[in-house]
Amino acid sequence: xxxxxxxxxxxxxxxxxxxxxxxxxxxxxxxxxxxxxxxxxxxxxxxxxxxxxxxxxxxxxxxxxxxxxxxxxxxxxxxxxxxxxxxxxxxxxxxxxxxxxxxxxxxxxxxxxxxxxxxxxxxxxxxxxxxxxxxxxxxxxxxxxxxxxxxxxxxxxxxxxxxxxxxxxxxxxxxxxxxxxxxxxxxxxxxxxxxxxxxxxxxxxxxxxxxxxxxxxxxxxxxxxxxxxxxxxxxxxxxxxxxxxxxxxxxxxxxxxxxxxxxxxxxxxxxxxxxxxxxxxxxxxxxxxxxxxxxxxxxxxxxxxxxxxxxxxxxxxxxxxxxxxxxxxxxxxxxxxxxxxxxxxxxxxxxxxxxxxxx
Amino acid sequence: xxxxxxxxxxxxxxxxxxxxxxxxxxxxxxxxxxxxxxxxxxxxxxxxxxxxxxxxxxxxxxxxxxxxxxxxxxxxxxxxxxxxxxxxxxxxxxxxxxxxxxxxxxxxxxxxxxxxxx
Numbered sequence: 001x002x003x004x005x006x007x008x009x010x011x012x013x014x015x016x017x018x019x020x021x022x023x024x025x026x027x028x029x030x031x032x033x034x035x036x037x038x039x040x041x042x043x044x045x046x047x048x049x050x051x052x053x054x055x056x057x058x059x060x061x062x063x064x065x066x067x068x069x070x071x072x073x074x075x076x077x078x079x080x081x082x083x084x085x086x087x088x089x090x091x092x093x094x095x096x097x098x099x100x101x102x103x104x105x106x107x108x109x110x111x112x113x114x115x116x117x118x119x120x121x122x123x124x125x126x127x128x129x130x131x132x133x134x135x136x137x138x139x140x141x142x143x144x145x146x147x148x149x150x151x152x153x154x155x156x157x158x159x160x161x162x163x164x165x166x167x168x169x170x171x172x173x174x175x176x177x178x179x180x181x182x183x184x185x186x187x188x189x190x191x192x193x194x195x196x197x198x199x200x201x202x203x204x205x206x207x208x209x210x211x212x213x214x215x216x217x218x219x220x221x222x223x224x225x226x227x228x229x230x231x232x233x234x235x236x237x238x239x240x241x242x243x244x245x246x247x248x249x250x251x252x253x254x255x256x257x258x259x260x261x262x263x264x265x266x267x268x269x270x271x272x273x274x275x276x277x278x279x280x281x282x283x284x285x286x287x288x289x290x291x292x293x294x295x296x297x298x299x300x301x302x303x304x305x306x307x308x309x310x311x312x313x314x315x316x317x318x319x320x321x322x323x324x325x326x327x328x329x330x331x332x333x334x335x336x337x338x339x340x341x342x343x344x345x346x347x348x349x350x351x352x353x354x355x356x357x358x359x
Numbered sequence: 360x361x362x363x364x365x366x367x368x369x370x371x372x373x374x375x376x377x378x379x380x381x382x383x384x385x386x387x388x389x390x391x392x393x394x395x396x397x398x399x400x401x402x403x404x405x406x407x408x409x410x411x412x413x414x415x416x417x418x419x420x421x422x423x424x425x426x427x428x429x430x431x432x433x434x435x436x437x438x439x440x441x442x443x444x445x446x447x448x449x450x451x452x453x454x455x456x457x458x459x460x461x462x463x464x465x466x467x468x469x470x471x472x473x474x475x476x477x
Contacts, residue, residue: 085458087451145466148381150429152451175382182428193426201428229383242383258386275384276426 072127074117075135078109085143087157093140105140105170109158112176112212113138119177119212120184123302124310129183136180140170149175151182164236165256171231173216178209178228189318196323198279203286207309210245211302221294221301227251245291248284264288266324266357285356286324293352297345304345308335328353370404372396372438374464380431391434392468399467406463408439414456421446422453433461 076096079089080103093106100107113136120126128134137155146159149169156179158169169175182205185191191201206228214224228251229242239252239260248262262284263269269285272278294305312318312331322330332353335346353359375393396404411417416437426432430450437444452458 085452085462086455143462145469146462148429148431150382150427150431150450152427152430157451169382178382179429186428193428205428254387256387258388261384261386274379274389276380278384280382280384 072121072133074114074128075133076110076113077135077137078106078113079137079139080106081139081142083141083144083160085146087139087142087152088137088155089139089141103140105158105160105168108168108170108173109138109140109156109176112170112173113156113180115173115216116177116180116208116212119208119215119302123211123215123306126184126310129180130187134183138176140168149179151179151186153186156180156183161232161234163234165234166232167234169232172213172229174206174209174213174227175229175232176209177212178205181205181208184208185313188313189315189322190320191318191322192320193276193279195277195279196282197321198276199282200286200322200324200327202279202283203290204309204313206243206245206283206287207290208306211306214300215302220299221291221297221305224301226291243280243284243287245284245287248288262287264356285358286327289328289352289356289358291352292355293349296348296351304339305349308338308345308349311338324358328358370396370408371440372443374407374438374468375436376461376464376468377434378431378465379434380426380429382429392465394464394468396439403463403467407437407460407467410456410460410463411437411439414454414460416446416457416460417442417444419446419454419457421448424449427451433465435461435464437464 073096076094077092078094079087080091080093081087081089082091084090093103094101094110100110117128117136120128128136138158139155140158140160142157142159144160145162147161147166147169149156149158151157156176158176158179159166160168182201185201185204191197191204193201209228210224210226214221217224226245227241227243228245230240232242233239233252237252237257238254239257241251243260243262244251248264249260251260251262253259261270261281263282264284265288266285270278270281272281275281290305290309293308294301297304308331311334312327315330315334317330318327332346332350335343335349339345350359373393373395375391377391378388396407399407416435426449432447432449434445434447448457448461452461
């Protein structure tokens with residue numbers, strides 16, 4: 001890396017996360033030099049791994065280089081499918097900057113995408129799904145009696161629920177954040193949606209879904225409910241949420257839906273071909289590892305624990321087929337790089353994975 | 360396969376769907392839902408038959424596509440006037456008629472499944 005010191009002198013002296021801070025907060029001259037150094041480096045993802053520090057996206061870097069304040073916009077577009085099974089919906093209901101409409105699902109989707117964008121930008125300096133300002137598109141009122149939400153590769157899609165068991169799927173902020181995070185994962189590690197890598201994919205969406213909700217509510221790790229999808233069930237369902245990160249397997253127990261099948265320890269790992277190899281079942285294990293680490297570390301979970309998980313997601317060693325143990329090792333390494341080999345944070349992360357039987 | 364409203368009563372058969380995937384795994388919903396045409400009103404039978412015809416249900420080659428996160432996969436089986444076929448469709452379903460067919464079969468069959476379970 002230092003063989004080209006005449007072009008990368010600043011980089012060779014300073015790690016990229018310090019360069020990023022300089023680019024954001026330095027004097028115009030310092031910012032320009034820092035941005036130039038960051039921009040010429042083609043191996044930004046490798047650098048992320050070696051430093052585990054935040055790196056701004058392309059658009060953010062361009063704005064910084066131009067001397068603008070780093071305040072990118074989420075560029076939201078919410079469409080209405082009119083209860084037809086088609087996405088994107090035919091009607092544009094709200095664009096970025098438009099005032100609220102009279103449609104609660106439209107407004108919840110708009111606000112939820114904004115809150116998620118804000119977490120990734122303000123906590124991790126990530127500019128949207130692709131870290132390059134990708135516009136955020138969503139479709140609401142998808143299909144009739146549709147009890148689901150999903151990421152289709154280009155947008156987030158939300159049903160209204162059937163009204164008997166499920167409310168509208170925009171009602172839970174963490175569900176909106178969960179879907180957007182699938183886009184982030186797809187752009188970064190690309191975790192394959194099957195078996196352990198798929199369960200990790202799901203868990204990462206739950207982690208950042210919960211963090212968006214906690215941040216919106218101003219909750220510390222020990223104040224959070226760590227529930228995913230609270231509010232989705234109607235009063236007819238015997239259950240609190242879709243999943244519990246603190247106590248997997250306890251979120252619901254209902255005559256129609258059945259009992260929450262999530263394990264919280266590798267001893268109870270479920271081997272199945274259903275649910276894409278149990279992606280929504282075994283995600284309880286890494287979910288609990290994160291929750292344990294976050295509570296042990298203390299404070300706001302998005303601050304340290306979230307930063308560790310985010311940088312682990314960006315780490316080049318996190319690949320499409322990474323399993324629980326592989327991801328555990330990466331999170332521990334990232335924690336050691338960020339906070340020190342013997343730090344309380346690195347110990348908390350290792351203990352979390354150990355408690356759930358992954359290491 | 361196309362039927363007029365006049366002969367909708369003559370349409371016989373059954374429809375079933377098994378839903379996999381989605382934002383959570385619900386064991387109580389991980390079973391095939393079925394509805395006999397005998398339980399449906401003539402317009403409902405007509406709609407299923409028309410959508411099956413429009414979407415080429417009995418002749419199409421379903422596209423193989425990777426499952427998107429939280430998207431559902433539907434295993435749909437239709438028997439209409441003794442012609443029978445089962446195909447798998449993953450969201451987002453590109454063909455509008457097939458997407459609507461899945462929606463109709465899902466709703467007509469799930470109402471009966473839920474009523475029986477509670």
